[in-house]
Amino acid sequence: MRYTNKTLGTGDFETVENSITVVSQDKTITISSAKENLSKVFIYDISGKQLYKKQNIGNVELSIQHLAFAQQVLLVKVVLENGYTTTKKLIFK
Known part of the structure; x- marks a missing residue:
């Protein structure tokens, strides 16, 4: 057995959530991702x-x-091609 005094690290995490934007303007919804391609989009009402x-x-x-x-x-x-899924709330006008 060998013991070392190094600490374990996790590295840097990339936050995908901040790179997804959902905007509503003039009866149009625009969904964009800065890092990954979109795979699926579902829109639900509040019920x-x-x-x-x-x-x-x-x-x-x-x-x-x-x-x-x-x-x-x-x-x-929104589901990205890497499998990441997020849900955003949007006020549609």
Whole structure:
């Protein structure tokens, strides 16, 4: 056996969450990722009903236009190609 006085390290973590933005403007929702390609996007209303679904995106940005949603709070679930999943809250006007 050999003992050393080194401490274990975890290295630097990359925060993927801060690189995903979801913006609503003029009845258009724009979802973008700075580091990874988008894989899937789901949009739910506040009660959990799925309003929109898009898969196999393969791009770093997605614009969804001409949505017929009323003014409400939406939950946007984004899945990246590396498997990272996040959900963002959005006020759709």
